[in-house]
Amino acid sequence: MAGDVVTVVAPRRYDFSTLTNGKSMVFRLSQRVDARNWVGAALLMRLTELDMGGGNVVIQAQRDGWTTDDPGNDFLTNIPGAAFTLGAEPFTPIFEVIDLGVCLGSYLAFTATASRTSATNNILATLSLEVRFRNNA
Amino acid sequence: MAGKLVPIIPKTTYDFTNIQAGAITAALPIGDPVDTLEYPLVGLIVRVHANNVGGTSYIQVGLYFDGFLDGSSFAYPDKDPWTELQITNGIASPTVLFRYGTIWSQYATVALTSNNSGVGGSIAATISVDLYLRNADP
Numbered sequence: 001m002a003g004d005v006v007t008v009v010a011p012r013r014y015d016f017s018t019l020t021n022g023k024s025m026v027f028r029l030s031q032r033v034d035a036r037n038w039v040g041a042a043l044l045m046r047l048t049e050l051d052m053g054g055g056n057v058v059i060q061a062q063r064d065g066w067t068t069d070d071p072g073n074d075f076l077t078n079i080p081g082a083a084f085t086l087g088a089e090p091f092t093p094i095f096e097v098i099d100l101g102v103c104l105g106s107y108l109a110f111t112a113t114a115s116r117t118s119a120t121n122n123i124l125a126t127l128s129l130e131v132r133f134r135n136n137a
Numbered sequence: 138m139a140g141k142l143v144p145i146i147p148k149t150t151y152d153f154t155n156i157q158a159g160a161i162t163a164a165l166p167i168g169d170p171v172d173t174l175e176y177p178l179v180g181l182i183v184r185v186h187a188n189n190v191g192g193t194s195y196i197q198v199g200l201y202f203d204g205f206l207d208g209s210s211f212a213y214p215d216k217d218p219w220t221e222l223q224i225t226n227g228i229a230s231p232t233v234l235f236r237y238g239t240i241w242s243q244y245a246t247v248a249l250t251s252n253n254s255g256v257g258g259s260i261a262a263t264i265s266v267d268l269y270l271r272n273a274d275p
Binding site for chain 1: 146147148149151152153154155156157158160161162163164165166167169170186205209210211212214253
């Protein structure tokens with residue numbers, strides 16, 4: 001098979017509006033997305049609702065090195081360049097494609113880091129994530 | 138088949154320390170919507186691996202009816218949880234928390250909320266969550 005699309009996050013609404021001004025929080029969206037059979041991948045993100053008047057949310061892809069040798073620990077590292085900031089888009093719906101590169105490792109994980117930069121307004125988005133795997137660079 | 142176990146999230150740390158004092162977060166979904174059509178009897182299993190919830194704050198793991206519509210780009214969770222388990226300062230870890238009952242919708246979803254009571258300290262917990270699904274067939 002030359003490629004595959006895997007749903008990582010079904011359409012979900014993430015509302016971080018109760019975050020304290022000047023603070024951030026990291027929320028794990030998904031982990032252990034199996035990438036072992038593929039060379040490269042891209043993240044497909046659909047945004048259907050966006051209200052970022054109070055700050056922003058960064059969607060970050062990570063290499064997930066979970067292992068049965070040490071199953072109680074997370075082994076995560078950010079994939080360089082594989083981040084997308086929700087905050088400046090003027091309208092929805094939007095479809096974004098973020099290249100995750102090659103040499104993916106064994107698994108992938110995805111986080112949302114919400115940051116409040118204004119004392120008022122919402123920080124929320126409705127989004128879905130898919131990964132488009134491919135077996136070439 | 139009389140039952141099955143659906144992993145929702147593996148051992149994961151959630152930290153709500155930075156939410157506003159006195160605030161309760163919106164429900165933040167974890168895992169995928171789970172089809173319970175053939176297994177309407179559902180158990181919510183929450184393992185607390187580590188508990189760092191201070192004061193009278195809490196982290197709540199809620200099971201929600203979910204109107205998930207395949208093909209739709211929107212989310213349709215119930216606004217209130219059908220049942221919930223709270224991780225408070227008094228919950229020792231490791232431990233397991235359990236709730237059980239009948240789901241009326243086709244899909245169910247698990248989501249987290251948190252309350253910051255405003256007395257300071259961290260509001261974090263390391264948890265893993267499963268759903269235990271079964272039906273009444275012999």
